[in-house]
Amino acid sequence: RPFFVALPFTDANGNEVTDIYAYPKNSTGTVDITKEISKVGETSQDDNTTEANANIGDVITYEVTFDVPVPENGLAELKVVDKMDKGLTFDNGDEAITISRTTTGHTDTLEKNTDYTVTPAGGNGVATTITIDFANYLDELTANSTESFTITYRATLNSNAVLGQVANKNSVELQWTNQGEPAHEPEPGNETKVFTYGIDLLKTGEENAVLANVEFELTDGTGAPVNVAKGDNSYYTPDKIGSSNKVVTDSEGKINIRGLVPGTYTLTETKTHTGYVLLKNPVTIVIKQESAETGAATATVNGKAVTMEKDELNKSSLTAKVPLNVVNSKGFDLPQTGAAGTAIFAIAGIVLVAVAGALLIFRRKAQK
Secondary structure: OOOOOOOOOEOOOOOEOOOOOOOOOOOOOOOEEEEEEEEEOOEEOOOOOOEEEOOOOOEEEEEEEEEEEEOOOOEEEEEEEEEEOOOEEEOOOOOOOEEEEEEOOEEEEOOEOOOEEEEEEEOOOOOEEEEEEOHHHHHHOOOOEEEEEEEEEEEEEOOOOOOOOOOEEEEEEEEEEEOOOOOOOOEEOOOEEEEOEEEEEEEEOHHHOEOOOOEEEEEEOOOOEOOEEEOHHHEEEEOOOOOEOEEEOOOOOEEEEEEEOOEEEEEEEEEOOOOEOOOOOOEEEEEEEOOOOOOOEEEEEOOEEEOOEOEOOEOOOOOOEEEEEEEOOEOOOOOOOOOHHHHHHHHHHHHHHHHHHHHHHHHHHHHO
């Protein structure tokens, strides 16, 4: 940067200075770090997306970009530290993370465990902290420049995911130290959020009796099956490797479906208790996200608005689940194939009742 020197130039004691030395500043640019969600599954997101919706089992691809100034003497430390909520499982596979560096007209691809290391800590139901350390690459950086990096990595939304507005969060920060200087204060990046929702079904019969082992099939708005995997506490979680879309009420008559993107879903009853009649029509549930930023959502059941409930895994998470009470009534079931003898008696009984009614009416008319 240009500067001016007034001549003659004197020191603090009034002596004339004949030699002037100019040293470059240690900082040559601005530190900046941002994080975005680039894909959910195979679906690319819009530019600058920091919020997205996902099913449990979906893979979320993140992209972190950062700029760091490199002084004349170089850097002593360069790290990116990422923290994921327990609902996100970090993928530490060699093919799951890529890092590139852009400098003076070309881009270099860095090699894991050679140019940088990745150390995840935590996981298994708790938040995971991922440290990406560039210690082995510091000598490759250009002095008196601003270096730019892009990091792409993945995580899967797992069965610990929080439903509703609290979301499943992911934050990042940049840590760096100039040679011979104290460490800088970490530079925080923005936070990303992944939203998901659920359905909480209660199956009852006459006199509010809970009905266990009642089976339903879950489909989406197009009629395609939504395959599920059974989890703990009788939860069913949508899963890419699920082989069936059948869900069954537990001993309390409940089905808890966790991890659904906003959309239209149907539950079709396929098996109920003896003496009860199957629902004539499927139950249609519509989950609509009202705000992509906050995750606020509304829902309808068979076209009627319902109030969405909190998530039991995080009581502060609003508009998380659609409450649904499905009631069966007892009715007259014709016997199934193979029960021909019983069918004859049933039909004969109906005929006798009809004949008796007709005779009674005829007799009353005759008495008049």
